[in-house]
Amino acid sequence: MQPWISSTIDQFNAMPDWLRIGTAVIVAATTALLLHRLFYHMLERWLRATERIAWLMILRKTKGPTGLAVVLFFVISTLRLMPIGGLIAEVLIRTAQLSLIALLTWVTIVTTDIFGLVYLRRFRLGSQDDLTARKQLTQVRILKRAAMTVIAVIGIGAMLMSFDAFRQYGVSLFASAGVAGLAIGLAARPLLSNLIAGIQIAITQPIRIQDVVVVEGEYGTVEEITSTYVVVRLWDWRRMVLPLSYFIEKPFENWSRESSSLIGAVTFSVDYSVDVDAIRAKLEQLVADNARWDKQVVNLQVTDAAQDTIQLRALVSAPNASASWDLRCDVREQLIAFVRSEMPDSLPRVRQQILPQVGPGETQLAPVPA
Template structure:
C-alpha cells in the first residue's frame, strides 16, 4: 500500500505542475481511450453471441454499433469534464458540444428504432411468394413511410441542434416551424425535393405502384425495383435501370400490369390465309395450352378478330400467373401453333395470289392475219 500511495502522490504532484489545459486534455483523452476499446470488446462479444442467429439479429446488432459508441463517448467526456480543471469559457464550449452530440444521438437512435421496427414488421411478408400482392402492398407502404419519417427526424434533429446555439436559434425555429424569410427561401430552393416527398406519401397511401409491380412506363416494360423518398427505380426487362421522380407516377399515365393481381391474359396474333381451319386451330390451341406448365388453366380462347383482302387476323388468348410467365407462354403458343400449321395445314399460311392469262394481244393477232394473207 505504501508503494501505491507513493505513486499516487507522485502522479498528483506531477499533474500539479502541468498546465490546466494539458491536464484536462489528458483526462478527457484518457477516458475516451478507455471507453473506445471497452466498447469494441463488448460489441465483438455481442456479435459472436448472435453469429449463429438469424440475419435479423445480426443486422440489429450491427445497427446499434454507432449509437452505442457515441453514447459511451458522451458519458465518458461528461465524467471527465466534471473533474477536469477547465475554465468557465472552455466548460461552456464543451457543454455545448456535448449537448449537440446528445441531440444527434437522440435523432440517430430514433432513425435506428424506425429501421428496426420496419424490419420486424416486414419479416412477416415474403416477396418471393407466388401470390405476393399483399407483401408488395405492405413493403411499399412501410418503406416509403420509413424514409419520410427518417427525413422528418433528420429535419427535427438539425432544427433542435441549431436552437441550442443562441446566435442562430432563430434559424432553428424558422426551420422547425417553416416560417420566416429563411423558411420561405429554403422552401423555394427545396421545392422539387418537398414535392417528391409529398408524392411519396401519396403513393404510400393510394399505391398506384408497389414494389415488384410489372409496369410499362416511357414505352419500356419492367418491374418496380426500389421506391425511395424522391425517385423510383424500374428494372427493365433487359436489366437496364430506369430512374424516375416520384411525381412522375402522380402526374403522368402509365400501365400497371399487377395492380390488383399478378395474373394476366396474354394475346397472340397470327395472320393467315382465308383457308385456315379455324375450328381445328381452336382445338389445337386448347391442347397446346394444356401441355404448357406456364398456363394457369383459366383462359384459353381463339377468335377471328379481323378479315382483310389477303389474310385473316386470328387472336389467341391464354392466361398465366404473372407477367413474365405470360410473356413466355405467348411465345411458346405462337411457336407451337406456327409449327403445327407448317406441318399439318401449310395451305393456311399467308400467301400472295396472282392470275396468269394466256390471251393473245390484239396487235399480235392482227400481225398474224397479215402474214397469212
C-alpha cells in the first residue's frame, strides 16, 4: 500500500503545474461538496425535528452560498498547501479569497433579512387600530436595512483590505487622519445623516408605516421607509419622496401618531330660525346608520353667530383618516339635504324691510338686523 501511495505522489508531482492545480482544485471542490451535502441533510433533519422555523429558513436560503463558501475554503487551503507559485497561483488564491468574503457577506445579509421576516410574522397589519404592528414593522425594517448597509460596508472593506496597497493606504490614512479624514467625512455627510436619521426614526418613531401625515401641505400615507428616504402615497395616488432627515429636521403633521382614530368636523351656516335640536337628532340618526362611525363621538354645536346666519359644527369620530373623510362627506351631504327638505325657511337668506317714503314716489330698502 505504501509503495502505491508513493508512486501516486511521484506521478502527481511529475505533472505540469496547470494539471496539478486543476486536479487539486477538482478533488478539493468534490470533497467540499460532499461534506457540505452531508452536513446540510443532517442539520436540516435536526431543525425539522426541533421545529426551529427561523433557522430552517436560513439554512434553505443559504444552501447555495454556504456550499460555494465551503468549496472556496477547501480550494484556498489546498492551493496554499501545494508547492506551487507564480502569477497563476496568486491570482487563483486572491480570486477565491474575494469570492469567499463576498459569499460570507451575502450569507450574513440573508440571515439578517430572514430574522426580520420571521419576527414580523407575529404581527398583522390591517386591523382597525394596528399601532403595535406598525411600530414593530417600522423599527424592524429601518434597523434591518441599516444593519444590511453596515454589513455590506464591512464586507467591501474586508475585500479591499485584503490587498496590500489598500491596507497600507488605510494605515497611513488613519495615521494622518486630518484633511483627508475631514474630506471623506464631508463627502459622506448625506449618507451618514440619513443613516443616523433612520436609526433615530426607528427608536423615537415620529412616523411609522401606514401613518397618515401632512407634509409640504400634502395629505398622504407613509408607504415605505428605506435606509435613505421615505415614500408618502398622496391622496390622489401620487408619490412624494422625502429624505429621512426631513422628518427629523422639519415640522410635519402626523394624524395617527398615538391612535388611528380621528374626530372630523363638518361646519355649515343656517338661518337664525333653524331648529338646532331637530338637526342634532338627525345627526345622531345619520351617524348611527353609517358603518364608518366608530360609536365614540357625535355632537352638534353652535360655534358662531354672524349678522345674518349662525354656524353649526358637527363632530363625528371614525377609526381612521380615510373613514373620517368619507364620514364627514356623508354627514355634510345628508344634513344639507335635511335642512333643504324639512326646513327650507332656515336656509341662509338676506332680510330687507321697506322704509317710509323719503320723497315723492321713492322708497328706501335696508337690511333687517338678525
